[in-house]
Amino acid sequence: MPSTRDRILRLAGAVVVAALLGAGAAGAQSPAVNPGEADSAKQQALRQQTQPLNNQPMWSEVRSGQKQYTSIQGRETDILMQPQGQTWRALRNSEVSVYGGWALVGILLLIGAFYWWRGPIELHEPYTGRKIRRFSDWERIVHWSTAGSFVVLAISGLIILFGKNLLLPVFGYTLFSWLATLAKNLHNFVGPLFVACVALLVLTFARKNLPQTGDLKWLLNFGGLLSDREVPSHKFNAGEKLWFWGGALLLGAVISVTGLVLDFPNFNQTRGTMQVSNIVHLIATTLFMMGAFAHIYIGTIGMRGAIDGMKTGYVDETWAKEHHEYWYNDIKAGRIPTEDAGAAPPMRERIA
Numbered sequence: 001m002p003s004t005r006d007r008i009l010r011l012a013g014a015v016v017v018a019a020l021l022g023a024g025a026a027g028a029q030s031p032a033v034n035p036g037e038a039d040s041a042k043q044q045a046l047r048q049q050t051q052p053l054n055n056q057p058m059w060s061e062v063r064s065g066q067k068q069y070t071s072i073q074g075r076e077t078d079i080l081m082q083p084q085g086q087t088w089r090a091l092r093n094s095e096v097s098v099y100g101g102w103a104l105v106g107i108l109l110l111i112g113a114f115y116w117w118r119g120p121i122e123l124h125e126p127y128t129g130r131k132i133r134r135f136s137d138w139e140r141i142v143h144w145s146t147a148g149s150f151v152v153l154a155i156s157g158l159i160i161l162f163g164k165n166l167l168l169p170v171f172g173y174t175l176f177s178w179l180a181t182l183a184k185n186l187h188n189f190v191g192p193l194f195v196a197c198v199a200l201l202v203l204t205f206a207r208k209n210l211p212q213t214g215d216l217k218w219l220l221n222f223g224g225l226l227s228d229r230e231v232p233s234h235k236f237n238a239g240e241k242l243w244f245w246g247g248a249l250l251l252g253a254v255i256s257v258t259g260l261v262l263d264f265p266n267f268n269q270t271r272g273t274m275q276v277s278n279i280v281h282l283i284a285t286t287l288f289m290m291g292a293f294a295h296i297y298i299g300t301i302g303m304r305g306a307i308d309g310m311k312t313g314y315v316d317e318t319w320a321k322e323h324h325e326y327w328y329n330d331i332k333a334g335r336i337p338t339e340d341a342g343a344a345p346p347m348r349e350r351i352a
């Protein structure tokens with residue numbers, strides 16, 4: 001028979017063991033995460049019962065842009081979803097591409113209407129058959145390299161931008177995927193070539209595009225292009241100078257920098273930087289294409305004989321006198337040399 005003392009001791013031991021077990025059990029049941037997270041987990045579990053597959057709180061947290069955990073470390077790898085991407089996508093796919101696309105259509109319509117109204121700008125006098133050297137071989141190489149790379153970039157860029165909406169429905173997935181891949185690769189590789197060409201173009205032609213007397217008058221009268229008589233100009237008129245400084249230098253620089261940021265994403269730039277670059281690239285290239293369309297028009301079908309200088313290096317004296325009178329007068333008076341002064345024109349160019 002246990003004594004009263006033994007009974008008391010056993011009871012005390014049982015109380016201690018029960019207390020210890022109770023504490024252990026309580027420890028096992030305490031939340032492994034903080035109360036806020038436990039609460040959110042509870043809410044998610046409840047949501048799965050009331051609204052299956054709707055995991056809105058979790059996605060809100062991921063989309064908030066706050067840092068998450070990823071096993072791959074590096075710049076921005078801990079941001080699972082970048083909310084600004086939504087804004088970029090909306091801007092690119094709606095405002096920028098829609099307005100940009102219509103702006104390109106608009107300028108083509110405007111040029112078409114001008115051609116219909118004015119026709120090609122003709123010379124008043126017949127060709128003399130005497131040629132003036134207008135561009136050196138180097139100048140023509142630089143010009144045509146820039147022009148060639150521009151054409152490739154413009155066509156491939158437009159396929160990248162509008163292809164999904166305009167070409168995919170016509171060509172179908174197989175052909176369009178080939179075309180889009182080709183366009184993307186051409187664009188990526190020709191881009192840096194264009195950057196080099198634009199830099200050389202700017203260096204080659206900068207001095208001859210400096211402002212001169214008569215430029216303002218030319219601008220104020222739109223060169224007389226709407227009337228029958230052109231306003232006299234030096235080697236390059238004010239319109240050409242505007243295209244040179246605003247188009248080749250300014251837009252060329254913006255296009256080149258943003259293009260390189262997009263082309264080489266391996267320099268640790270963030271998604272935000274690339275999104276801004278993409279929108280700026282789109283705006284600048286749209287403006288550049290608008291200017292280039294006008295430039296190509298006036299250099300080809302818009303003005304008789306305008307292509308000769310860049311095609312052969314030489315222009316007829318009549319053309320020089322009627323379109324760049326100050327330049328013609330300066331050459332005639334011997335005040336400035338022609339390009340590559342000593343070179344004789346190729347035989348076929350001497351026969352007008």
Ligand code: HEM
Pocket residue numbers: 092150153154156157158160161184187188190191192194195255256258259260262263264278281282285286288289
């Ligand atoms: C005047 C010349 C250029 C034109 C007209 C042009 C036009 C375009 C257009 C319309 C896009 C599509 C943008 C989009 O879909 O969001 C684009 C994208 C791009 N451009 Fe250009 N661009 C020119 C020059 C350059 C240059 C010089 C570079 C590089 C040095 C370049 C690199 C890129 C890159 C990497 C993309 C993204 C292509 C892709 O989605 O894979 N571009 N360009």
